[in-house]
Amino acid sequence: MEEHDLLATSWTWAGPEPVRERIRAVADAGFAGIALALDDLHEVRATTGLADLRRMLDDAGVVWVQLGTLGDWWSTTSRSDQDADRGVVLEAAATLRAWQVVVRADDSVPGVSLAVMAEAWERLAVQAEGVGARLVLEPEPWSNLATVERASRFVAAGHPNGGLLLDAMHALRGGSTLASIAQGVAPSALAAVELTDGLLHTPNGMTLADESRDGRYLPGTGAWDLPGFVRTARGLGFDEPWGVEVRTPALRAMPLRDALRIAAAATRAVLDAADAHGGPPAPAMPTSAAPTSAVDFDASRPPVAPVTPLAADGIVPRRTGPASSAYRDGHD
Structure with missing residues (x-):
């Protein structure tokens, strides 16, 4: 079977161990990429420094570097933590030669308008381009932006340095099928893919956000057609690296090196199954109904021309103190 580049997302390699030790564990498990969380970036910047982190990544053979996830990037109200997060991400993207900067949509109530988000997206996409990274929306x-199809339209209408992250759990629980993804995601927008497995339905007593934090099973061990999901992404032109996002209480209880090794092996088995399958992808992924599960796309809608980008802002102030990582302890 052919070799594939894997990227360990921030939850997959999170833990109490020092960053240097965790990076070495990621590389030893066979990952070629790594996603660095905001907490890790703040801590490293305030201690050993970002240049030293780049040397750690180089020594470990890490070639794909993803940063995030950045929230509230559309706000026009200056707040110290928000400004610090944006500042450290842009600084780190330049120093670490990051591939992508990942941001999330708005989950507040009543929420920000998409028009306001679109203007801020243009500005941040220009800033990310200025430090050599692509801005990616999850x-x-x-x-x-509850469905990948709707998010794809948002991205495709904006700056060409913007892209879409296709996460298997978020796509499924948002109501998408393999067919709707193939029809409703613009190939030019698809920038990153994350693989995870899950149960047929969200477990009783769990919200969708709870499941996203604690119900991400090893690829190939759940109810989803992940080989079909991989083939669908490939049909849209995506190649590599394949993000691996796994997180369950059982995996968190394991030694990090063991959890990473098992996650890499499980993901490679799914990719091998996708490689070996010569037919078309399955028509649908199992889904469970939810208030946000209606697929929101129109396959007949023509592509929207990119909006002229706005001028780039300068890098904003940074938080001075470290922020401890608590991902493997169950915090978002």
């Missing part, structure tokens, strides 16, 4: 079922 839609979530509980946000104002």
